[in-house]
Amino acid sequence: MSSRRILILTNRVPYPPSDGGNLAMKAMIDGYRDSGWDVCLLAMNTSRHYVQPAIVRSAFPGVRVETVDVNNDVKTIPTVLNYLFGSLPNHAVRFDNAEYRERLNLTLQEFRPEVVQVESVFLSEYLPDIRKTNALTTLRMHNVEWEVWGRVAMETKSLLKRIYLGDLAKRIRHYEQKAWARYDLLLAITEVDASIAKTYNKQVLTVPFGIDTEHLKQTGLTEDWKCYHLGAMDWLPNAEAINWFLSEIWPAIHVNNPAVTFYYAGRNMPDSFKALKIPGVICAGVVPDADEFIADKNILIVPLRSGGGIRVKILEAMAAGKLVISTSIGMQGIDAIAGKHYLQANTVAEFSTAVDRVVNDPAMGRLIAANGQEFAVTRFDRQGIMQRLVATVENMLKNRAI
Numbered sequence: 001m002s003s004r005r006i007l008i009l010t011n012r013v014p015y016p017p018s019d020g021g022n023l024a025m026k027a028m029i030d031g032y033r034d035s036g037w038d039v040c041l042l043a044m045n046t047s048r049h050y051v052q053p054a055i056v057r058s059a060f061p062g063v064r065v066e067t068v069d070v071n072n073d074v075k076t077i078p079t080v081l082n083y084l085f086g087s088l089p090n091h092a093v094r095f096d097n098a099e100y101r102e103r104l105n106l107t108l109q110e111f112r113p114e115v116v117q118v119e120s121v122f123l124s125e126y127l128p129d130i131r132k133t134n135a136l137t138t139l140r141m142h143n144v145e146w147e148v149w150g151r152v153a154m155e156t157k158s159l160l161k162r163i164y165l166g167d168l169a170k171r172i173r174h175y176e177q178k179a180w181a182r183y184d185l186l187l188a189i190t191e192v193d194a195s196i197a198k199t200y201n202k203q204v205l206t207v208p209f210g211i212d213t214e215h216l217k218q219t220g221l222t223e224d225w226k227c228y229h230l231g232a233m234d235w236l237p238n239a240e241a242i243n244w245f246l247s248e249i250w251p252a253i254h255v256n257n258p259a260v261t262f263y264y265a266g267r268n269m270p271d272s273f274k275a276l277k278i279p280g281v282i283c284a285g286v287v288p289d290a291d292e293f294i295a296d297k298n299i300l301i302v303p304l305r306s307g308g309g310i311r312v313k314i315l316e317a318m319a320a321g322k323l324v325i326s327t328s329i330g331m332q333g334i335d336a337i338a339g340k341h342y343l344q345a346n347t348v349a350e351f352s353t354a355v356d357r358v359v360n361d362p363a364m365g366r367l368i369a370a371n372g373q374e375f376a377v378t379r380f381d382r383q384g385i386m387q388r389l390v391a392t393v394e395n396m397l398k399n400r401a402i
Helices: 020-034 053-059 076-085 090-094 098-111 121-130 145-155 159-180 191-197 236-256 290-294 312-319 348-360 362-379 382-401
Strands: 005-010 038-046 064-070 115-118 136-141 185-188 204-206 226-230 261-265 281-285 299-302 323-326
Touching: 005 020, 005 098, 005 121, 020 038, 020 136, 020 312, 020 382, 038 053, 038 098, 053 064, 064 098, 076 090, 090 121, 090 159, 098 121, 115 121, 121 136, 121 159, 136 382, 145 159, 145 236, 185 191, 185 382, 191 204, 204 382, 226 236, 226 290, 236 261, 236 348, 299 312, 299 348, 312 323, 312 362, 323 348, 323 362, 348 362
Parallel strands: 005 038, 005 115, 038 064, 115 136, 136 185, 185 204, 226 261, 226 299, 261 281, 299 323
Antiparallel strands: none
């Protein structure tokens, strides 16, 4: 059993496990711990996603957990000043925190990690502190961030907002590409992201999100047609996707299939969504248990038109035997085949047609759901993914010692 030590830095507490980012970070933390490593988590406990420290510690048994309170609220005046006079993306500025840096340096001295894994490119401001040690540095690329924000900018209707987001995307691109070159190893979540990153750093390993297949609740596809969406609503691509779905797509679906219902949930649900009264639509807001929320639902709706990386909720839904109806952007990086593993829909008419097909031909829906389940379980098993990652990191550490 290995006695290696890894320090994992996150720009928010990876709890509760109700959105893709938290699930991906938790899978990495648990994976290293289960591989026999000593794991220390140093998390920013942000004002936007605050979690009681005792809850955080109980969520990660066998892991040393440290949290630092950080106010990362988006404030108008600092944002404007950064836009007018700054050069860094505002995302990086908001996470540059003196107290977190002080705790990091103390933890580096006490814990003496052999590996420091950074779970957000916007924590790269702390690399000079990490470089004071001999630790191997790895960056987990949850997305190619500049692609995400570039797409968000293009989808934004407000001219002023589009100008700001376009400038932000350019700043992030410059920042991200420069940061990539500074790490010993980049951990891309998709092959597409890896191919982009390899231009700036040759040490790139594709490490997709791993599904805990041993404990997965498999539900299958019933004919009680309940569609759902579950995602953090403070992530702009999710909010825009749901707005599009509710305003344009759902009316077309509901006319042809009034018995079909749609449920959506996620943290930081805007009051504007909660106030909507739409026939056949239920806004659940923040749900305490994501597994319980999705247990009796059978069609995952993913109307994303911007974003990047890999959609963790899609993989979990597929592995649980649910049918996925998604845009091509939503499925980016998963490499599933449209019409075989999931139903693809990029327009209002295509979403409506996809639901019609499933309702009118349940056998077809069950076949696609079963194909998707086999695909997800075979390709994204957590144990195999972590074995490959740990072997790569161990080899890099051994080569350093020679």
